[in-house]
Amino acid sequence: MAIARLHGGPLDGQLLPLDNSDLDRLIVPYSETQVVYARRGALERTGTTDGPTEAEFWFVEAEDDIVPSSDD
Numbered sequence: 001m002a003i004a005r006l007h008g009g010p011l012d013g014q015l016l017p018l019d020n021s022d023l024d025r026l027i028v029p030y031s032e033t034q035v036v037y038a039r040r041g042a043l044e045r046t047g048t049t050d051g052p053t054e055a056e057f058w059f060v061e062a063e064d065d066i067v068p069s070s071d072d
Contacts, residue, residue, distance in 0.1 A: 002043070002053035009035055009059030018055060026057050033064040 002021035006014045010030055026037045037057035044054045 002055060004037070004039075004055050004057050006037055007056060007058045009037070009062070011035060011037075012059070021053055021055060023055075025060075030062070033062055035062045036060040 002018040004016045004018050004023075004026060006012060006016065006026075006028075011028065016026070016028070021043055024039050026039075027034050028037065036059075038060050039055050039057050041056055044056075045051050046053050
């Protein structure tokens with residue numbers, strides 16, 4: 001099992017489990033739309049004793065405009 005570390009966009013700083021560490025893009029549901037993240041760089045922590053394998057994904061785009069909720 002590997003994890004995706006997300007950078008930028010509405011999911012900045014989130015960690016998601018990856019079943020397939022070979023993915024180059026992630027399309028993730030967000031509110032009523034989807035956001036796209038692309039992988040940059042090589043996998044990190046690929047050894048057997050240094051924790052879960054990590055891949056860094058950076059925000060590319062959202063399918064629709066993202067409007068923050070205004071919970072007054």
